[in-house]
Amino acid sequence: MSPKRAPSAPPELPGYDYVSLLGSGGFADVFLYQQQLPSRHVAVKVLLPDAVNRELIDNFRHEANVMAQLSTHPSIVTIYGAAVAPDGRPFLAMEYCSRPNLGVRYRRERFAVPEVLSLGVQIAGAVETAHRAGILHRDIKPANILVTAYNRPALTDFGIATSSGGTDDASGMSIPWSPPEAFLDPPRSSPASDVFSLAATLSTLLAGRTPFEMPGGSNTSVDLIDRIQRGELSPLARSDVPARLEAVLAAAMDPDPGRRHASAMAFGRALQQVEAEMALPVTPLDVLDDGLDAEEVAEEDGGATRIRGVVSIDPHAGEAPPSAMPAAVAAVPDATVRRPRPAAQAQAAAPGAPAAPAQPEQPRSRRRTAVGIAAGVAVLALGGGIAALALAGGGGAPPSANPSQTVAAPPLAQRPPAPIAVEGEVSGGTVTFTWTNAQPQEGDTFLYRYEPSVGDPTSSSTSAPQVVVDADPDGETCILVRLVRSDGRDSNDAEGCVDG
Secondary structure, three states: OOOOOOOOOOOOOOOEEEEEEEEEOOOEEEEEEEEOOOOEEEEEEEEOHHHOOHHHHHHHHHHHHHHHHHOOOOOEOOEEEEEEOOOOOEEEEEEOOOEOOHHHHOOOOOOOHHHHHHHHHHHHHHHHHHHHOOEEOOOOOHHHEEEOOOOOEEEOOOOOOEEOOOOOOOOEEOHHHOOHHHHOOOOOOOHHHHHHHHHHHHHHHHHOOOOOOOOOOOOOHHHHHHHHHHOOOOOOOOOOOOHHHHHHHHHHOOOOHHHOOOOHHHHHHHHHHHHHHOOOOOOOOOEEOOOOOHHHHHHHHOOOOOOOOOOOOOOOOOOOOOOOOOOOOOOOOOOOEEOOOOOOOOOOOOOOOOOOOOEEOOOOOOOOOOOOOOOOOEEOEEOOOOOOOOOOOOOOOOOOOOHHHOOOOOOOOOOOOOOEEEEEEEEOOEEEEEEEOOOOOOOOEEEEEEOOOOOOOEEEEEOOOEEEEEOOOOOEEEEEEEEEOOOOOEOOOEEEEEEO
16 A cells, blocks of 8 residues: 555445455555445455546556456456446456455565466466467566465556557556666567566565565665666575576576567466476466467367457557656665656547457366366367446547557467377386377477376476386376477377276
8 A cells, every 4th residue: 555645535336335445556546345236345446536637547448448358367357347436536346356465475475486386377378368469568566466266366457558559658667577678768568578577576476575686785776777777686595496497587587688588478388397397287378369270179179169369459559659767766666657648649549348358268078187288278268258348438549550669469379299199008017108209399398297096196398208107006097298399389288098
């Protein structure tokens, strides 16, 4: 909660009963309400009375449309509705995440490495989904990752997101987690910028402090910006963090965007590789993807799944570049810093209502528990969804886009072929599985998962087309194998089973 002001009075909303204050920010308060029908708790974000002007209302409408477009993703906070309160203040009604956000948690408890890896993969899927819709978040940090009642991380606060086709009318940053390009004049954003901020967030959870903060040293905003620009990471200083994980995070926070992971998907797959090497369950990487072949999917599940793509929106096409960053302050700000809008900048265009996003595919079943390696699954979308509710307000036609600020959705690369002829040979109490790589390339690796009928499942990686596992005591031993290219692209699972 901001210490600089008292919270505003909660508005009286038809169909909602006020419960309590949840938090306050620079431009809005968040309240807990009880929705009457359907009966549930909801978080309601309300603009401050003195912040109700055309610029912020346009930004608020933009946030509503972005979140409505993406919020069926399991790791993005769901938006239920958007409207204007009787007192004239716009508000968003969102999923209420009752558990403390990660910004609160990292300051008071130590995160285990498996939890950080798992939530990193899940949020990477959310960020990749946004990027494929042409949307950059631009303010990923621990406080913007909430935790649902089901203990699942959920990304929120798309208030300063940028859509493909233009720039927002104001740029924001949270300095400790911002990439070097955020401090340029004008600031620059790309998918690599969000990868940097996500990696900085994960590093914060592991270290209990921000990644460029030096214990015992000077950590003003000026100091942090200087270290960020030079890539001077503070060591994690944890013996339980694998060297491979530190290397993955360091690469994602390289000061040169071109040397970072090529996408949030590639970063998520790198985290999955660490999970596999640590013999942890590999966390699914959920991505809403409209680039899959419908006929191919129909062959796999009998046509029961219908694919729905993510539709891009363009609420602020053609805005002029944001102004330079404000002068650094003496203390390290955790809150998002917004830059002032240039006086000569054109007004933002009003966004249209986006098409409904999709819900993820249910996992396929097999003789025992259905388990996939999930080292980068593009989740298929079921039909249906919730239509976006736009805020009231007008707007003119959008001006022409500014090519220097346009962020295009990353291209969808073709998946490599799955391993073929996965066969097992029983020898005593073990089974040796071998398979064939139909189109071998340099740097190929294989992820495999073995789930015995008794005991814990095993997930790991190997560079050779062979693995030895203990024979399953129930008489049939099965594994799932997936090919992973050096660029992070992966194949479908191939299954092999042997009796005896």
